[in-house]
Amino acid sequence: MIRLDNIGKQNGHQIVFIEAGATLNRGEKVGLVGPNGAGKTTLFRMIIGEEQPDEGTVAVDRGVTIGYFSQDVGEMSGHSAVAEVMNGAGPVSEVGAELKALEAAMQDPERADEMDEIIERYGEVQARFESLDGYALEGRAREVLAGLSFTQEMMDGDVGALSGGWKMRVALARVLLMRPDAMLLDEPSNHLDLESLIWLEEFLKGYEGVLLMTSHDREFMNRVVRKVVEIDGGALTTYTGDLEFYEQQRALNERQQQAQFDRQQAMLAKEMRFIERFKARASHAAQVQSRVKQIDKIERVEPPKRRQTVTFEFAPAPRSGExxxxxxxxxxxxxxxxxxxxxxxxxxxxxxxxxxxxxxxxxxxxxxxxxxxxxxxxxxxxxxxxxxxxxxxxxxxxxxxxxxxxxxxxxxxxxxxxxxxxxxxxxxxxxxxxxxxxxxxxxxxxxxxxxxxxxxxxxxxxxxxxxxxxxxxxxxxxxxxxxxxxxxxxxxxxxxxxxxxxxxxxxxxxxxxxxxxxxxxxxxxxxxxxxxxxxxxxxx
CATH class of the missing domain: 3.40.50.300 (P-loop containing nucleotide triphosphate hydrolases)
Known part of the structure; x- marks a missing residue:
């Protein structure tokens, strides 16, 4: 459904991607991981077309709909929360808006001479609305909002009166109600209470499209994703498994790479000792030159990248009473x-x-x-x-x-x-x-x-x-x-x-x-x- 081929991207002096590639297929639930600033948001923006790669291509299959949730929810006011969610439901909301406009036109005496055309168009739009399950849209919108812990009063109240965290939930509900072919969710677990988080977990498990998401919640991510794409040092590396498998596999790969690096360094050191020892002897000149050439041809093994880990130790706290x-x-x-x-x-x-x-x-x-x-x-x-x-x-x-x-x-x-x-x-x-x-x-x-x-x-x-x-x-x-x-x-x-x-x-x-x-x-x-x-x- 979505393919990234040999992507290159640079933001200012920072190189974000170098010949990076990944494929996202229908039904896959993919976790996007990497250090802060590695380029996770840039990747999302390239997939939805808001940014372009400097090199390579981002290909999305024809007709694939994409829903994108980000932390920047934009302005919301003047509608109820349920109306705001329904307005983002993709084609069905547009068809619903036209249906309402036609209903108003049928009641407008000044448009009596157009009535035949209006009624004919109304029949076409109504059939389209029904095929999209439009009449169940409000019920589904309320169901999603209830799952995200909205009360009925909050659903029907002005969304502009909500706090930033609740507006985030409205924006998330819009994408969930849309049920696009692909969902890109950038930190959907932020601002959610535990009940909402568990509800979202179950919702995403039952989602049939391709899911690509980031989250700082380890348990949530581990339960939902079955494939991990890691951004690190400009490359995209894919691991088939949950977050726990990814962490184990990455640690194993690092140990193996470190062992290869250590073996190669020991071998190179041994060769360099031979060269240093015999380079001044004419009797060993051919051997020395041969080994120098061999060393030059060796493809160097890089040591594994070290993730910065921080620790904090408490100073002893004074003892309190019982x-x-x-x-x-x-x-x-x-x-x-x-x-x-x-x-x-x-x-x-x-x-x-x-x-x-x-x-x-x-x-x-x-x-x-x-x-x-x-x-x-x-x-x-x-x-x-x-x-x-x-x-x-x-x-x-x-x-x-x-x-x-x-x-x-x-x-x-x-x-x-x-x-x-x-x-x-x-x-x-x-x-x-x-x-x-x-x-x-x-x-x-x-x-x-x-x-x-x-x-x-x-x-x-x-x-x-x-x-x-x-x-x-x-x-x-x-x-x-x-x-x-x-x-x-x-x-x-x-x-x-x-x-x-x-x-x-x-x-x-x-x-x-x-x-x-x-x-x-x-x-x-x-x-x-x-x-x-x-x-x-x-x-x-």
Missing amino acids: DVVSLKSVRKGYGSRRIYDGLDFQVRRRERWCVMGINGAGKSTLLKLVAGAAEPDAGSVSVGGSVKMGYFAQHAMDLLKGERTVFQTLEDSFPQASQGSLRSLAGCFGFSGDDVEKRCRVLSGGEKARLVMALMLYDPPNFLVLDEPTNHLDMATKEMLITALAQYEGAMLFVSHDRRFLAALSNRVLELTPDGIHAYGGGYTEYVERTGQEAPGLRV
């Missing part, structure tokens, strides 16, 4: 809506609670109450002795000073720290080289999240309250964070939609449901085994 935080008879509501009524909950030292619940269940509200960012309407929230709390929430990114650079922000917070330690800290969280001189106002969402996380963890608290800490983080940074937090000895209370993060770090689960609040001993993995669900109300 009782970290205690909520007693807490009541909390917004307007007429009651979220908590008589909530009792306690976090003790070294407990790691993940909080589960559908949208609106009160996950973020609980974290705000614990962190002191919200006050209970009744009851008490008491923090234990010697507790030093670190609170990460999305709004924390808005508190960064726009004109300060990344490095200045770190210096402002830790004036006693050495420049070397702060640069090391910045590097752990993805700020290397000139990145530390970026002003905060130009940072992306992911960069801001990484900076806030670095500020919080450098001088570690003994109680971490984390609201969606993995939003915007790439796989490498997530892995670094998981590895670091696995060694952390303080208490944790967190919300996350990343199942790997949940499974790796929790040892308690607090489930918020309409039937009440349930606490589970054991972490997320035990919760799934015990309840048969990966999120409240969703069966495995």
Whole structure:
């Protein structure tokens, strides 16, 4: 369906692709992977024709429809969410718009003399609309939006009133409803809660076209894709298998390439020793010249490219008391809506609670109450002795000073720290080289999240309250964070939609449901085994 043949592409001084090639066939579910800046978005834009390769060809079979979801959703307002989704459904939405225009024309007395032509055309368009299953379009649009956690009120409300994250879901729903022959999805898992993520996972498994997607969610990617295309060093390399297979195969290939490189280097060193030893002897001149020629003809084995990996180690956190935080008879509501009524909950030292619940269940509200960012309407929230709390929430990114650079922000917070330690800290969280001189106002969402996380963890608290800490983080940074937090000895209370993060770090689960609040001993993995669900109300 889609073929890339000997692609060459350069952006400014950066070479993105060199004689790169890949083929995407109908029914294949393909994960696109590679380091940040490798060219994943450029590849998407070339497939849809927004950019052209400098060399080679991008061929899409005639008649193939392509739906492209990107993080740049554009302006949305003036329509309901369901109308906005239906408007992007491809030919069926265009036919539906013509059908409505013809219905209006039939009711216009000034067009009475055209009525025969209008009625004839209406019959043709109506037949086309029916063949495209147009009358079921609104129902399907609502089904997709419901899968992405929209309420009926949100579906029918003005899409312009939605937050950026919910507008992203509307844009994603447009592509899913379209059901094109090929779907290109650039980070579709961003901004989704766990329930929506699991719904999307099942939707994509049942999709019959070709799927090409990127995602920072390892579990999501591993469950959906069955083929991986890697961008690295300007080349495209295809692996047949899921993400886990790709990582294993890539590691095996690197070990084999390193072994070949080492053997060749040992052989070359041996030959060079012979040449150096005998080059001045006339009796060995022919042998020396022969070996020099042989060495010149050898095709050199390159060492494997080393992916930059970063690690972050916590300084020891001060020990807290056994009782970290205690909520007693807490009541909390917004307007007429009651979220908590008589909530009792306690976090003790070294407990790691993940909080589960559908949208609106009160996950973020609980974290705000614990962190002191919200006050209970009744009851008490008491923090234990010697507790030093670190609170990460999305709004924390808005508190960064726009004109300060990344490095200045770190210096402002830790004036006693050495420049070397702060640069090391910045590097752990993805700020290397000139990145530390970026002003905060130009940072992306992911960069801001990484900076806030670095500020919080450098001088570690003994109680971490984390609201969606993995939003915007790439796989490498997530892995670094998981590895670091696995060694952390303080208490944790967190919300996350990343199942790997949940499974790796929790040892308690607090489930918020309409039937009440349930606490589970054991972490997320035990919760799934015990309840048969990966999120409240969703069966495995």
